Amino acid sequence: MASLIALAAVGKSFTGADGTPRRILDGVNFNLREGEIVALLGKSGSGKSTLLRIIAGLVPLDAGSATYNGNPIAGPAAGVAMVFQSFALFPWLTVQQNVELGLEAQGVAPKERERRADAMLELIGLSGFGGALPRELSGGMRQRVGIARALVINPDVLLMDEAFSALDVLTGETLRNDILELWDGKQIPTRGIVVVSHNIEEAVMMADRIIILSSDPGRIVSEVAIDLPRPRTGDGARVRALIDEVYGLMTMRKVPAVTTALPDYALPDTDVSRIEAVLELVAQPPFGGRADLPHLAEETELSDEELFPTLEALTMLGLAQVADADITLTALGVQYAGADQAARQDLFGRQVLANIPLVARIRAALVASDSGALSEYPFIELLEEGMEDDRARRTLQIAVEWGRYGELYEYDFRGKRLTLPEVDGADLH
Known part of the structure; x- marks a missing residue:
């Protein structure tokens, strides 16, 4: 032909x-x-x-x-x-x-x-x-x-x-x-x-x-x-x-390069509310912890462009596994779905800190600073070394939201500054 x-x-x-x-x-x-x-x-x-x-x-x-x-x-x-x-x-x-x-x-x-x-x-x-x-x-x-x-x-x-x-x-x-x-x-x-x-x-x-x-x-x-x-x-x-x-x-995860100039700071473009909504839906009947992805897409009414980043976030955070067009909650994901709000935020913070290099870097920099406060601009410049400017800014926005929800740091929108929480969870260092 x-x-x-x-x-x-x-x-x-x-x-x-x-x-x-x-x-x-x-x-x-x-x-x-x-x-x-x-x-x-x-x-x-x-x-x-x-x-x-x-x-x-x-x-x-x-x-x-x-x-x-x-x-x-x-x-x-x-x-x-x-x-x-x-x-x-x-x-x-x-x-x-x-x-x-x-x-x-x-x-x-x-x-x-x-x-x-x-x-x-x-x-x-x-x-x-x-x-x-x-x-x-x-x-x-x-x-x-x-x-x-x-x-x-x-x-x-x-x-x-x-x-x-x-x-x-x-x-x-x-x-x-x-x-x-x-x-x-x-x-x-x-x-x-x-x-x-x-x-x-x-x-x-x-x-x-x-x-x-x-x-x-x-x-x-x-x-x-x-x-x-x-x-x-x-x-x-x-x-x-x-x-x-x-x-x-x-939904196959990309195999990272053997050597890279920077850690992989990329984040899936999704928010905490969507992550939790999909996790809760999978945890409930009729799914009961395991869902066929096309069926899940129909139930959530999310477009593929919205659903895929959310699935990636769930896997990155250790709350679910995706394979063969199915999503299965991990034991941690099941625990998360059944937890109250305070326990969810604590668990989210621990998983983000353990699995998201950008969030871990921000947290470590804040802990190491004398004032516990830093401008966002050095982190934007860091991200711009490996991605386009708009995407770098969006990636930092996601990291800010995830870190704030996990009570790892706070953010001042007016001053564009990140700060440690007033009551610091020292066991998260």
């Missing part, structure tokens, strides 16, 4: 505010073959959207090669179209004018532009809305306009970057099914689709292959082939088994 898109050893870095390059993608090899839909999955920092923009010709690569139909990708290609999460419509243009933009850029004559845009709007379910402005439409209808704008140029390759994530569940599912119906019914000439998603079930329902990327930097770590006819039933046994398999692959 011919390759529409071929990436070989692709690497990409961005320069942080301090001038240090941050590696986003490293050694990525990827092929989109004619006649297939490929979904890209990965946690935050995996470079999924950057990879999609390299394919679209919107972002240049730093290393390796990228080709479309055998030709180097050096900028936007006429045969590649992209649908964005944010709709990206021009609010002062009508629906018709937004859809015609790509055709106008290609130099298509006005009458032909109008004819093709009308036909696409009818195909995508927006017949009669050509004269409306984007603000007059619902979110689902605005995304239909974005999809019509991408498809009207008859692209070989359609790229979809979180195209359904800004919509409610029912609208997103309806729109996804409509796209699949057009694709499987060969009502559009598109020969390949790449979908970036945070939703595992969405990826399994759509894709012929799922590519899973690791984070910091993004590398392809797993690939799952899906040989099931569409439309697929979400509660079918084979579909549920595939969802379980992908959950298992997504």
Whole structure:
């Protein structure tokens, strides 16, 4: 089967505010073959959207090669179209004018532009809305306009970057099914689709292959082939088994490097209330301490982007173990779920201090200081040595919240200072 898109050893870095390059993608090899839909999955920092923009010709690569139909990708290609999460419509243009933009850029004559845009709007379910402005439409209808704008140029390759994530569940599912119906019914000439998603079930329902990327930097770590006819039933046994398999692959812990310049100060982006809510849910019936991750996702109504960091936090803190798409509370996790508030905070503080290097470093620095108080800025600078500025600040925010909840230190928001508690738990040193 011919390759529409071929990436070989692709690497990409961005320069942080301090001038240090941050590696986003490293050694990525990827092929989109004619006649297939490929979904890209990965946690935050995996470079999924950057990879999609390299394919679209919107972002240049730093290393390796990228080709479309055998030709180097050096900028936007006429045969590649992209649908964005944010709709990206021009609010002062009508629906018709937004859809015609790509055709106008290609130099298509006005009458032909109008004819093709009308036909696409009818195909995508927006017949009669050509004269409306984007603000007059619902979110689902605005995304239909974005999809019509991408498809009207008859692209070989359609790229979809979180195209359904800004919509409610029912609208997103309806729109996804409509796209699949057009694709499987060969009502559009598109020969390949790449979908970036945070939703595992969405990826399994759509894709012929799922590519899973690791984070910091993004590398392809797993690939799952899906040989099931569409439309697929979400509660079918084979579909549920595939969802379980992908959950298992997504929750595998990254093996740390043998040598590193800094300890691993990265923290999962979740808060204490969410950690405790998920732990309590797993501890209660019908789970009773062990839960299937897809079932847990349904019960919590958390997105995969919210659930995965929470699961990672639970495992880092020694309160749960995640394996084979299941989460199981440890004996400590069961104890935590049954404890009163004071006991929970004491246990949380001990586990954070024992298992979270950044929190331990902050605590030790405070204990060693003469005043028991320190500015947050040295810790931000420390984190910026290994991560982007925004992420460094968010990581410190998480460490502050976790440490405060565990009563390891306090934080003055006005002065941006960390201090030891007035009543110090000396046994936590």
